[in-house]
Amino acid sequence: MSVVSGNLRAGLPGLGQSDSEWFDGLVQTPNARIERILSHGQVTPQGQWCDQAEDEFVVLIEGAAQLQIEGESQPRQLAAGDWLLLPAHCRHRVVWTDPNQPSLWLALHLRT
Amino acid sequence: MSVVSGNLRAGLPGLGQSDSEWFDGLVQTPNARIERILSHGQVTPQGQWCDQAEDEFVVLIEGAAQLQIEGESQPRQLAAGDWLLLPAHCRHRVVWTDPNQPSLWLALHLRT
Numbered sequence: 001m002s003v004v005s006g007n008l009r010a011g012l013p014g015l016g017q018s019d020s021e022w023f024d025g026l027v028q029t030p031n032a033r034i035e036r037i038l039s040h041g042q043v044t045p046q047g048q049w050c051d052q053a054e055d056e057f058v059v060l061i062e063g064a065a066q067l068q069i070e071g072e073s074q075p076r077q078l079a080a081g082d083w084l085l086l087p088a089h090c091r092h093r094v095v096w097t098d099p100n101q102p103s104l105w106l107a108l109h110l111r112t
Numbered sequence: 113m114s115v116v117s118g119n120l121r122a123g124l125p126g127l128g129q130s131d132s133e134w135f136d137g138l139v140q141t142p143n144a145r146i147e148r149i150l151s152h153g154q155v156t157p158q159g160q161w162c163d164q165a166e167d168e169f170v171v172l173i174e175g176a177a178q179l180q181i182e183g184e185s186q187p188r189q190l191a192a193g194d195w196l197l198l199p200a201h202c203r204h205r206v207v208w209t210d211p212n213q214p215s216l217w218l219a220l221h222l223r224t
Contacts, residue, residue, distance in 0.1 A: 004196070007194050031222055032143070032167075057220075081119045083118055
């Protein structure tokens with residue numbers, strides 16, 4: 001495996017260029033899949049939960065978002081630099097991302 | 113495993129508060145160890161190489177640094193947002209970090 005590299009902000013679509021969230025896989029190792037995600041206003045569709053078989057470490061690199069974790073009374077407010085480790089099968093929904101600025105996430109899906 | 117969370121910039125030591133690089137483990141999963149590192153001017157000691165048994169995905173969140181990879185003719189210049197996947201046993205050295213601003217790294221050590 002050689003050294004792969006890039007910049008988290010390189011080649012991002014401009015605001016309004018994509019109607020849906022934008023996903024970009026960066027690297028894959030035997031135990032991890034790393035991607036960046038750009039949101040600008042998108043949320044998890046009403047009534048849906050994200051329920052993943054892998055642990056997910058996610059960092060909001062820039063922007064602003066709200067993440068609802070099942071069983072918690074209120075969404076968590078996320079600002080630049082905020083990170084969470086979501087254990088496998090921890091159901092969660094993105095209930096808000098700022099429509100006025102891009103929100104850039106770095107997400108690591110970690111085999112359990 | 114419950115949801116663990118934090119902010120990458122929370123509780124960082126101030127410039128000059130630490131003579132050495134500052135390491136802070138964030139989370140550990142069965143296949144990953146995630147930490148943040150703060151440098152301000154420190155480098156890998158002369159003549160030493162970092163040689164790790166695990167893959168390392170590293171992102172420079174902010175700051176500026178130069179990373180030498182063994183066998184490459186010149187150090188790589190790193191700016192905010194730059195990331196690399198360093199395969200296990202890819203020998204590397206940090207040859208420069210900006211002494212005038214903090215350089216904040218997010219490092220993921222991934223079991224191979």
